[in-house]
Amino acid sequence: MNRLKSWGVFILILTISVTALAQYEGRILGTITDQSGGAIKDARVTITNVDTGVPRNLSTNEAGDYVAPNLPPGMYRITVEVTGFKKIERTGVRLEVGKDVRIDLSLTPGAIAETIQVTGETPLIETTNDAQGGSFANKAINDMPLNGRDYQNLVVLRPGVQRSAGGGFLSISSNGNRPEDNNFIFDGIDNNDPYYGAQVINTEGVQGTPGSILPIDAIQEFNVMENPGADYGWKPGAIVNVGIKSGTNDVHGTSYYFGRNSALDARNFFNAPPDPKKALHLHQFGGSLGAPIIKNKTFIFGAYEGVRALVPTQRPWRAQPLFRLETLPSASLMPSQVCRHAAPPVPFHAG
Numbered sequence: 001m002n003r004l005k006s007w008g009v010f011i012l013i014l015t016i017s018v019t020a021l022a023q024y025e026g027r028i029l030g031t032i033t034d035q036s037g038g039a040i041k042d043a044r045v046t047i048t049n050v051d052t053g054v055p056r057n058l059s060t061n062e063a064g065d066y067v068a069p070n071l072p073p074g075m076y077r078i079t080v081e082v083t084g085f086k087k088i089e090r091t092g093v094r095l096e097v098g099k100d101v102r103i104d105l106s107l108t109p110g111a112i113a114e115t116i117q118v119t120g121e122t123p124l125i126e127t128t129n130d131a132q133g134g135s136f137a138n139k140a141i142n143d144m145p146l147n148g149r150d151y152q153n154l155v156v157l158r159p160g161v162q163r164s165a166g167g168g169f170l171s172i173s174s175n176g177n178r179p180e181d182n183n184f185i186f187d188g189i190d191n192n193d194p195y196y197g198a199q200v201i202n203t204e205g206v207q208g209t210p211g212s213i214l215p216i217d218a219i220q221e222f223n224v225m226e227n228p229g230a231d232y233g234w235k236p237g238a239i240v241n242v243g244i245k246s247g248t249n250d251v252h253g254t255s256y257y258f259g260r261n262s263a264l265d266a267r268n269f270f271n272a273p274p275d276p277k278k279a280l281h282l283h284q285f286g287g288s289l290g291a292p293i294i295k296n297k298t299f300i301f302g303a304y305e306g307v308r309a310l311v312p313t314q315r316p317w318r319a320q321p322l323f324r325l326e327t328l329p330s331a332s333l334m335p336s337q338v339c340r341h342a343a344p345p346v347p348f349h350a351g
Contacts, residue, residue, distance in 0.1 A: 025188065026095045029067040030103040032060050032080055039064030040107060043082040050075040051248035053296035073097045073220060073243045078105070086110035090118045096135040097223040097243040098185075133225035133238075134158060138245070141216050149258070149284060149305075151216050151242075152202070158224045161238055169204045170196065174226050174238035181237030183228070187244045192235075199240075217254045217288040218303035220245045247290035247299025255287035271312075278312035 032043045045058040045066045051074055058066045076093040085107035095101050108116060136154055146153055148167075155172060156163050164171035170179035180197025191199045198204060202214040225232075225239040232239055262280040271278050286305035293300055 025070045025072055026098055027067060027069045027100045028071060028076060028078070028093065028095060028103060029065070029100060030105065032064045032066065032082075033104070033106050034085070035106055035108060040082055040085070043080055043107075046079040046081075047071070048077045048079070050077055051250075052246070052299060053249055071095055072246070073099075078103055080105055080107065081112060082107065083112060084109060085112065086114040086116050087112055088116045088118060092119050097221055098225075098239075098241045099135070099223065132159070132227050133223060135221050135223045137221045138216075138219060141219060141221075146216065149213070149216050150202070151214070151219060151222060152204075152240075155224050155238070155240060158226060158238075160226045161224065167204065170198055171204065172238070177237040179237075181235050183232060183235040183237065183239045185239065185241045187242065191242075213305050213307065214242075215286050215288065215303045215305035217256065217286065217305075218244055218301075245288070245290060245301050245303075247292055247301040249292050249295050249299075251289075251291040253287060253289035257283070257285040259283050279310060280312060281308075281310040283308040 028047055032040045032045070034040060039060075039062070041060060041062050041064065043060040043064070043066075045060060045068075047056040047058070047068045048054070049072070056068050056071065058068055060066045073095050076095055078090040078093060080088045086109070088105055088107055090103055090105060093101060093103060105118070136151075136157075141151060141154065144154065150167070152172060153163065153167065155161050160175040162173060172182060173179045174182060178197075182197075184191040184199035186199075186201050191201055193200050193203065201212060203212055220243045222240060222242040225241070228235075228239045260280065260282040262277065265280065267273075267277055284305070284307050286303065288301070288303035290299065290301035292298070
């Protein structure tokens with residue numbers, strides 16, 4: 001019985017892992033037709049990741065349809081070949097995290113040795129589902145002002161998503177749902193704290209920047225979906241789907257440093273004269289590097305971010321107890337004399 005339970009737990013974990021992975025990866029699908037609109041069966045479709053050179057080979061069915069599931073996000077090139085028609089190549093196909101892209105192609109009669117180049121942008125209107133949401137690519141993440149380099153501060157740019165002022169623990173909510181109703185996915189892995197409902201990697205602190213920092217230079221893109229479909233399940237809030245960069249056939253990397261010093265800052269409002277100006281030093285630095293181990297097959301990528309900070313505390317309030325316990329010299333004291341042992345009013349000091 002115990003062995004049966006163990007196998008049941010293993011199958012459940014495996015199922016959850018496969019489901020989460022499918023929600024991170026995307027699909028490219030479409031229909032291949034001739035110029036009259038007739039479906040072309042057994043057309044050879046090759047979908048190639050431009051950065052890694054890894055191909056996916058498919059054949060169309062009787063309806064001329066093809067589907068390439070479980071593709072990592074990135075740029076792709078689609079090539080279609082079939083006897084009696086010119087070869088067609090579609091470039092510039094961008095696949096986002098957990099999304100579907102539909103690419104329909106029409107073939108022209110002619111020699112297969114001839115190639116027709118097709119270029120075009122992915123349509124701005126989502127035609128494969130009715131989910132409300134959008135993606136943030138790495139360039140957009142790096143180009144926009146981002147205090148603390150916390151990508152979570154960007155989710156509020158999506159309609160219906162808001163974050164409490166100052167950030168911090170359980171501060172993101174979507175369309176009136178509770179903050180713990182959000183579902184975080186990290187590179188296809190479930191990233192939810194089972195107790196608090198917040199994320200594990202890049203978890204929030206009580207206030208301000210996260211407790212465990214995910215470098216934004218390591219993020220390829222992330223997607224926010226405000227009304228997720230039933231395939232995500234179990235949480236009604238926003239789906240925050242983060243995709244991490246990978247190595248490619250080219251060596252690529254970044255390095256950065258951000259600093260802040262009180263010598264260049266104005267005096268804090270709560271650090272008023274005559275108190276001396278308190279020191280504040282913030283150093284945020286890091287880098288990333290990706291490269292091929294075996295071209296078109298195996299790749300490596302890594303990133304590091306460090307934070308060194310000196311953040312002063314303001315002068316605490318000097319509060320006194322409401323009452324003091326004292327030994328009375330005599331039990332015959334009158335109530336009016338006892339009252340003289342009450343503590344003076346509590347002073348309030350801000351700053």
